[in-house]
Amino acid sequence: MGIMDFFRKKDTSKDIAKDRLKLVLIHDRADCNTELLEMIRADILEVIKKYMDYDEREMDIKIGTTDSETSNSPVPALFANIPIRNIHKPR
Amino acid sequence: MSEVIVVTSGKGGVGKTTTSANVGAGLAISGKKVVLVDADIGLRNLDVVLGLENRIVYNIVDVVEGNCRVAQALIRDKKNQNLYLLPAAQTRDKDAVSPEQMKTLTDELRKEFDYIIIDSPAGIEQGFKNSIASADRALIVTTPEISAIRDADRIIGLLEANDIKNNRLIVNRLRPDMVKRGEMMSVDDVVEILAIDLIGVVPDDENVVISTNTGDPIVLKFENSLAGKAYLNISQRIMGNEVEYLNLFEQKSLFSRIVKAFKGN
Numbered sequence: 597m598g599i600m601d602f603f604r605k606k607d608t609s610k611d612i613a614k615d616r617l618k619l620v621l622i623h624d625r626a627d628c629n630t631e632l633l634e635m636i637r638a639d640i641l642e643v644i645k646k647y648m649d650y651d652e653r654e655m656d657i658k659i660g661t662t663d664s665e666t667s668n669s670p671v672p673a674l675f676a677n678i679p680i681r682n683i684h685k686p687r
Numbered sequence: 688m689s690e691v692i693v694v695t696s697g698k699g700g701v702g703k704t705t706t707s708a709n710v711g712a713g714l715a716i717s718g719k720k721v722v723l724v725d726a727d728i729g730l731r732n733l734d735v736v737l738g739l740e741n742r743i744v745y746n747i748v749d750v751v752e753g754n755c756r757v758a759q760a761l762i763r764d765k766k767n768q769n770l771y772l773l774p775a776a777q778t779r780d781k782d783a784v785s786p787e788q789m790k791t792l793t794d795e796l797r798k799e800f801d802y803i804i805i806d807s808p809a810g811i812e813q814g815f816k817n818s819i820a821s822a823d824r825a826l827i828v829t830t831p832e833i834s835a836i837r838d839a840d841r842i843i844g845l846l847e848a849n850d851i852k853n854n855r856l857i858v859n860r861l862r863p864d865m866v867k868r869g870e871m872m873s874v875d876d877v878v879e880i881l882a883i884d885l886i887g888v889v890p891d892d893e894n895v896v897i898s899t900n901t902g903d904p905i906v907l908k909f910e911n912s913l914a915g916k917a918y919l920n921i922s923q924r925i926m927g928n929e930v931e932y933l934n935l936f937e938q939k940s941l942f943s944r945i946v947k948a949f950k951g952n
Contacts, residue, residue, distance in 0.1 A: 608869030614876055617833045621840050621880065628844060 607668070615669050619661065622672040626659045633657060640676060649681040689797040692804050692925070693822035693851075697838030699809030701830045702859040705895060705905075706918070707806035708736045710826070712904035713922025715770035719801040722761065722771040724793075726818040727808035728783055731775035737764060738902020739772050748776035751788040757795055766907055771800070781813040786820035793821040802925075811845060819846065825854040826886065826921075831861055831872040840881055855886035857921065862891050863935045887921035889914050890935050 607615075626633060637657045644650060656677045661670035694707045704727075711723045725733035728748065734740040745760035750773070757773075764770035773796075776783060796803045807818035819825065825846050829839040839856070846854055858874050865871035874888050892914035898905040905915045906922075913933060920930045 610866075610869045610872050610876070613833050613872055614880070617836055617880060620833070620837055624837065624841060625844070628841065 612669075615667075619670070619672055623659060633659070636674070640678075644678060646684075648683045651679040651681055654679045689801050689803065691793050691797070691821050691823050692802060693807050693818050693825045694804060694828060695807035695815065695818060695825055695842055695846075696809065696828040696835065697811065697842040698829075698835045701828050701835050702889070702895075703809070703828050704732050704736050704806050705899065706826065706828050706857060706859065706889075706921075707733060707804050709904050709906045709915075709918035710922050710925065711802070711804045712764075712767060712770055713906045713919045714802050714804075714925065715764070715767045716906065716919070717922060717926065718769065719926070720769050720771075720799065721802045721804060722773055722796055722800045724773045724796075724803060724805045725775035726784075726789075726805050726814060728775045728814060729777065729780045730808065731777050733772060733806050734762075734774050735902060736899055737772055737904065739764065739774075740902075743774045746774045746776040747792070748779050748783045751784050751792060757792070766903070781808065781817065784817050786817055789817045789820040811841065815842075815845075819849055819851060822851050823853075825851055826857055827854060827881075827883065828857045828859050829877065829881075830859050831866075831874075831877055836872075836877060836880060843881060843883055854883060855924075856881060856883045857887045857889065858885070859889045860891040861888055861935065867936065886924050887917055888932060888935065889917040889921075890933075 640657065641650070656675070658675050660673055660675050662673040664671040694703050694710070696703050707723055711721045715721045723733055723737070724747065725731050726747070727733075734743060739762050742762045745755040747760065749755045750757050750760050760773055762772045762774065764772070793803055805818050805822065808814035827839050827842055827846075829835045843854065856878065858877050861874065862871055866873045874885065878885050890913045892905075892912055894905055894909040894912040895914050898908045901908070905912060906918045909915045910919065913935065916933055920933065923930045
């Protein structure tokens with residue numbers, strides 16, 4: 597814990613509630629809108645396939661959480677796990 | 688032109704029925720002809736909140752099944768001649784009515800009434816679908832709690848997906864003292880998160896419980912209470928009138944309290 601953390605005002609329960617709610621809503625909104633993830637997936641693959649071959653059956657794109665350096669609580673993150681089969685040789 | 692307004696929330700127990708009763712009564716006080724439709728089939732409550740539980744003869748299922756005419760099922764309020772209730776059935780379930788039947792029913796009510804207020808059941812299943820089937824707009828009720836706000840967000844998404852626009856938010860049971868201490872989300876916090884326009888803020892007020900105990904809408908029984916005023920203001924805003932928001936954070940000075948003590952209220 598850094599010295600600044602020591603002096604920082606403790607989060608009130610309202611701040612905690614707000615942070616938790618924001619996180620949960622990002623998941624809810626993404627889950628309820630599978631089209632959105634599908635569109636993101638299609639666009640990402642469109643870019644990647646210019647540079648490499650990937651394994652379409654093994655790939656996974658989802659919204660999860662990750663630890664953040666600037667926040668005490670986890671923050672939402674888009675995870676893309678795309679196994680590479682082959683990288684195109686630069687022309 | 689008449690309007691069908693659904694009062695909904697997703698989560699149960701946040702004040703949909705109280706809001707329906709009081710907003711409806713508020714519109715009726717302003718001279719509008721209002722019918723409150725209890726769409727919570729199987730768990731009806733709007734009748735007891737309005738104190739009309741002893742007058743029910745026919746209900747909404749009787750109407751859609753053709754056992755009676757709409758006019759026979761409507762109950763006129765004891766105190767306000769402009770206010771009517773179409774009660775839910777208590778012994779049936781939500782599947783007893785279909786969205787198409789709701790449309791037919793509200794189309795008939797539109798001929799007679801300025802405002803048709805539909806008290807939606809909690810949840811997002813059949814009863815909710817029936818409630819929004821013919822709605823022109825929605826009032827989304829939430830409390831400043833995570834669970835209620837989360838469900839409200841889901842409901843807002845479903846309303847938009849069903850092409851129901853001009854939806855407005857009511858933040859219910861706000862505790863200004865807790866907001867001040869940072870132990871409750873403020874109205875601004877809730878509005879920021881849900882990204883929807885506000886139409887009213889109702890403070891937590893014990894008069895709501897008291898008026899429900901006796902079966903009188905708070906806007907009729909305690910029209911000068913904070914919650915009563917808040918509901919009356921919401922009714923005004925529904926009619927398109929601009930009304931200032933109540934100051935719920937007013938500091939009561941010793942002087943004003945003394946003056947109040949002498950005035951006797």
